[in-house]
Amino acid sequence: MSKICLTLTEDSLKKCINSVEKHGSEIQIVELRVDLLKRSEQLKINNFKIDIPTILTFRKSVDGGLYNGDEEYRIKILELGLKSGNFSYVDLEEDLIAPNLEELARVHNVKIIRSFHDFNGVPKDLADRLLRIKRSNDELPKAAVMIKSTEDLLLFYKESLKIKSIEKIVLGMGNMGFNTRVLAHKIGSFLTFTSTNGASAAPGHVTPTLLKETYSFNNIDWDTEVFGIIGNPVMHTKSPAIHNKGYKSLGLNAVYVPFEIDDPTIFIKIANLIGLKGFSVTVPFKTEIIPLMDSLTTSVKEIGACNTVVKINNKWVGDNTDYIGFITPLIKSYGTLKGKNVCVIGAGGSAKASLFALREEGANVLIVNRTLEKAKVLAKQFNMEYSGLSRDNIDIIKGYSDVIIQNTNVGMHPLEDIDPIDFYDFTGNEFLYDVIYTPKVTKFLARGVDSGCKILNGWQMLLEQGYRQFKIYTGYDYPIV
Structure with missing residues (x-):
């Protein structure tokens, strides 16, 4: 099964060892990034010794590292590390010609990881190139490529699966490539890389804690x-x-x-x-x-x-399942909606599930939106009333104020300081429902609380729609504790 590798991003060996101790129960391999160390610490890497197999890496800037100096010094430091006998692997780039390093690795029983990095996308011959870069049968080929599009991602999986039974390290960088890190075992990657909080060593790194606890990485198999x-x-x-x-x-x-x-x-x-x-x-x-x-x-x-x-x-x-997620917590918190007058703020795509659910529950609904035409289209679709979202329409809004539902992204970052209905003075009798869950209390809800209104945010909505999805996917009810 694929292993979790912690890339050490600290600037001193002592700090690196502290990180290993902190995450020791979550990781199987460590990568010491020499290029991230202070120069004085680089000269001491022969003293770095831990109980977990360690990869020795001194990454150049062209390959995503920080080192911009001459090759003679870089090779000297790598030699120092190999002679120490404290490393299980050494990462040598595809274009590095250093026979002495390869000989030292063999003498000290250090496995060579032969790597290449492509920050421009996924090579069309990724599988063949991974096999070509090996200079001997016992080398471990590695490719780290940037996933910039869904097309890149498709190519990545196609190429990786061609050689899924071949021992290798292959990963997609960036947000679009994150899934490849979690599914490393599914594509036959020997390991997946992680970093500590706030110090990602490469685009797409997450903490080993997240991989282990959220994704149960060590349990993923064929x-x-x-x-x-x-x-x-x-x-x-x-x-x-x-x-x-x-x-x-x-x-x-x-x-x-x-x-x-x-x-x-x-x-x-x-x-x-x-x-x-x-x-x-x-x-x-x-x-x-x-x-x-x-x-x-x-x-x-x-x-x-x-x-x-x-x-x-x-x-x-x-x-x-959005409509179930929307309506279930509202009924639990407010009660029956049959015959109630409900104002829905927003006429975007996310409002459709809410309107469908409210119609099924028998509520009388007014859709208000700054772009009146959008409100009109949805009102026609769901047989509801509509109006503009402005002070000029305050009287009609008051007529649908048993429940006021905020169904837009206004209130989320970067719009957290905006209240979409700031012209409306709450009486305290309104029930306010904001589908946003981050922040927990939007400006819209906070103003309602100050006026004595009961409120509900979107967190339970997220859970409820997820619970229904879980049932659809697995056939099991979600195990709510």
Whole structure:
């Protein structure tokens, strides 16, 4: 199985050892990045000795490191490390010609990692190049390539899977490549790299704690079922923590991974290639994904948005759990909505699931939006009233104020200082629901609290839609403790 490697990013050997001690139970290999050490510390690397197998790396800036000096000094330091007998591996770049280093490695039983880095994308011959760079059969080839698009990601997986049974290290850098780090075992990568908090050694590094605790990395094997979430951006999502916690609690051999993409059509090819069992869909792809499905549930057809995709009988089925996630906590907190007058702020794509759910519950709904035409379109679709979002329409809004729902991104970073309905004076009788969960209390909700209103944020909504997805994906109820 793939191993977790901690890349040491500190500037002194003592600090590096402290990091190893802190993460020792989470890692199987360590990489000492000599180029990140102070020069005085570089001259002492022969004294660096720990109980965990260690890779000796002195990375040039052209390959993503910090070293810009002459090769003679770099080779001298690498020789010093190899002669110490304290290293199990040494990383030597594809273009480095240093027979003395290779001989020292053999003499001291140090395995050579022969590496190349490409920050421009994924080479079309990635698999062949990985095999070509080996100068002897016992070398371990390594490729670190930047994933800049969904097309890059598809090529990466195609090439990596061609040689998945060959011992190698292969990884995709950047946010779009993060999934390749989690799924290292699925592509036959010997290890995956991590860094400590606040000191990432390469684009896409996360902490070993996150890999072990959130993704159960050490338990991923050939039989692990893979689920995920697509979006852009998506790395901020809390969904992996929710789903993976459920898998772990029930003892399921499954993992849920974020895929930051720019093309859902190409992603479907990736999903088929790596055997995804299902995936969640977040902005901006909830509409774009619909034509790519083999079949759709009634909720998707009526809402016009899909947030859940599952493979059934080798066919992709589009579903929607957003409306369940939205309405369940509202009913639990407020009670029945039948006959209640509800104002929904916002007429974007995310509002559709909310409006569908409110209609099904029998609420009287007013849609308010700054762009009146958008509100009009949704009002026609769901047979509701609509109005502009401005002080001029305050009287009609007051008529639909039993529950006021904030269904836009206003209140999230970088709009956290804005209240979309700041012209409305709360009486304290309104129930306020903001679908945002970060921050926990938006300016809209905070003003309501000051006026005596009861409030609800979007955290429970996120959980509820995730719980329903979990059931669709696994067949099991989410193990709520």
